[in-house]
Amino acid sequence: MPSNLYEQDRRAYLQAMGVDVWTRRKPLALAGQIRCLFPDPADAQQAQAQLQHAATPEQAEAVQAQVGNSSEQSLTQMAEVNTEAPAAKVEVPEVPAPEGYSYDDRPAFRIWFYAFGPHLFIDTVPLLLDPRGRNELKRLVMNMSIALGHENRMPELFQNLDWPVFDHPRIRQSSADAREFMEQKLAVVFTNHPEIEKVFVMGSEAARYCGGVTEFELGKELSINDRPAALIAAGSEMLQLKELKRQSWPVMQKLKAK
Numbered sequence: 001m002p003s004n005l006y007e008q009d010r011r012a013y014l015q016a017m018g019v020d021v022w023t024r025r026k027p028l029a030l031a032g033q034i035r036c037l038f039p040d041p042a043d044a045q046q047a048q049a050q051l052q053h054a055a056t057p058e059q060a061e062a063v064q065a066q067v068g069n070s071s072e073q074s075l076t077q078m079a080e081v082n083t084e085a086p087a088a089k090v091e092v093p094e095v096p097a098p099e100g101y102s103y104d105d106r107p108a109f110r111i112w113f114y115a116f117g118p119h120l121f122i123d124t125v126p127l128l129l130d131p132r133g134r135n136e137l138k139r140l141v142m143n144m145s146i147a148l149g150h151e152n153r154m155p156e157l158f159q160n161l162d163w164p165v166f167d168h169p170r171i172r173q174s175s176a177d178a179r180e181f182m183e184q185k186l187a188v189v190f191t192n193h194p195e196i197e198k199v200f201v202m203g204s205e206a207a208r209y210c211g212g213v214t215e216f217e218l219g220k221e222l223s224i225n226d227r228p229a230a231l232i233a234a235g236s237e238m239l240q241l242k243e244l245k246r247q248s249w250p251v252m253q254k255l256k257a258k
Contacts, residue, residue, distance in 0.1 A: 105174040106164055107175050107178055108164065109162075111124060111161045111206050112160055113160075114145070114155045114158055115155055115158075115193050115196055118195055119145060119197075119199075119256075120198070121141050123202040124204060125234075125235070133236075137235045137239070140238060140239060148252065157193055163178050163181075186210060197227060199229035199230075200230060200252060201224070203236075206234070211224055213231065217231060218232060218247060219247075228258055229255075230254070230255040231251075
């Protein structure tokens with residue numbers, strides 16, 4: 001496999017971890033020519049062929065000595081380059097925080113959006129969730145939609161949203177930013193799916209950032225983009241405590257009847 005493919009994988013991994021990748025565009029002024037410490041494959045094959053055709057032990061030792069001298073020369077050149085010009089210290093300026101913003105105010109949450117016909121489910125989902133847990137949550141919401149009269153098991157809309165959106169410490173992503181972002185997100189959802197009439201807000205994080213509710217109260221009614229909405233338990237909470245599922249069902253029926 002070409003070495004440039006390995007380099008592309010390395011860059012992809014670094015960028016996924018948030019590490020900036022820098023590539024020089026022209027020769028560096030203080031950089032010296034460094035030979036590779038490992039022999040070229042062609043040279044190694046040539047040396048191997050010479051060893052096989054060596055008629056006497058003395059000739060074999062001469063070939064091995066030549067390979068060893070080449071490696072020592074490379075090491076010497078490496079040491080000379082490293083000690084000749086020490087790396088210059090680069091001063092990185094401190095980027096001040098935006099005025100009136102604290103980096104401590106950065107919530108972390110995950111929300112899933114499901115649209116089943118006239119019903120929109122906004123569920124607060126745990127950040128750490130294995131594939132089995134994800135499937136159980138999706139199956140739960142699908143069964144709830146069927147119980148409400150939706151015939152199609154597959155949602156017309158399913159979207160995942162993780163906050164903070166950008167994994168960078170210098171980008172402001174406060175609670176107020178999350179609330180504003182969710183308002184814009186919901187506006188797009190309702191524009192693309194005008195058939196949505198009722199909204200079920202599941203869990204405290206969905207209630208806070210999608211409904212503007214600071215204190216979660218199961219059964220509380222509110223309005224989201226001029227559509228009636230109600231607070232019910234998060235799907236993960238229903239799976240853990242069946243009582244929450246029984247308490248949420250009458251709330252759903254009441255909102256559906258409106």
